Amino acid sequence: MPYELALAALSDPTRRLVFERILAAPRPVAAIAKGLPVSRPAVSQHLKVLKDAGLITERRQGTRRLYAANPQALGELREAIEAMWQEALGGVAAAFDAEGEQ
Amino acid sequence: MPYELALAALSDPTRRLVFERILAAPRPVAAIAKGLPVSRPAVSQHLKVLKDAGLITERRQGTRRLYAANPQALGELREAIEAMWQEALGGVAAAFDAEGEQ
């Protein structure tokens, strides 16, 4: 699962709220939607995007579905960001060296 | 600078291309736009968004402007993602425990 999908999925504020609500523990849809400023179908749509991005997993339990965060996708995103961070650190050092030479 | 802005800024594919082009070393706008599938003004607009998100810094040098990545904002984003990752790991462990008890 490419990290780009996770990045795009987490860029929406409402979707981040949805995701953060199932970070600590799995929850059914109605419990996620409760207290959010959008309707339950909207939450369902956000869950689909998060699932397609690999950020969450779905488990059916009777008539309801439990959604849980998937740490692996989050780990991949973390590593991608960290790689960019490292490269940026190196870039600053290189620019500083070039500055000193002129 | 809140990490939400950085997240939203990096969610666009073209803007990511722009950002990655100045990760290793600072560049003027024309150099960034060269080879990209969009016009130079579009690159300028992306640079503005990245700057507003704190991800890059601008330094004027005569008639041109050098854009460089800002590792600090990237570091903050990295830490925010890492915190969510840790929480997700804890959530999975908690769900597993609950599974064993029933």
Added chain:
DNA sequence: AGATCGCGTAAGTCTACGCTAACGTAAGCG
């Protein structure tokens, strides 16, 4: 079997935003 719960999906609307084309501007050069 009928009723209800818990949820996904489809259709339609409206806003955000990425893009181009055109223009404006400050710095260097002859």
Added chain:
DNA sequence: CGCTTACGTTAGCGTAGACTTACGCGATCT
């Protein structure tokens, strides 16, 4: 001074996507 370079900015357009309303469907209860 013009002229060119290297940009930023604006106006306008087109589309992706976030949202609601309405509907459909399987599981559970009585």
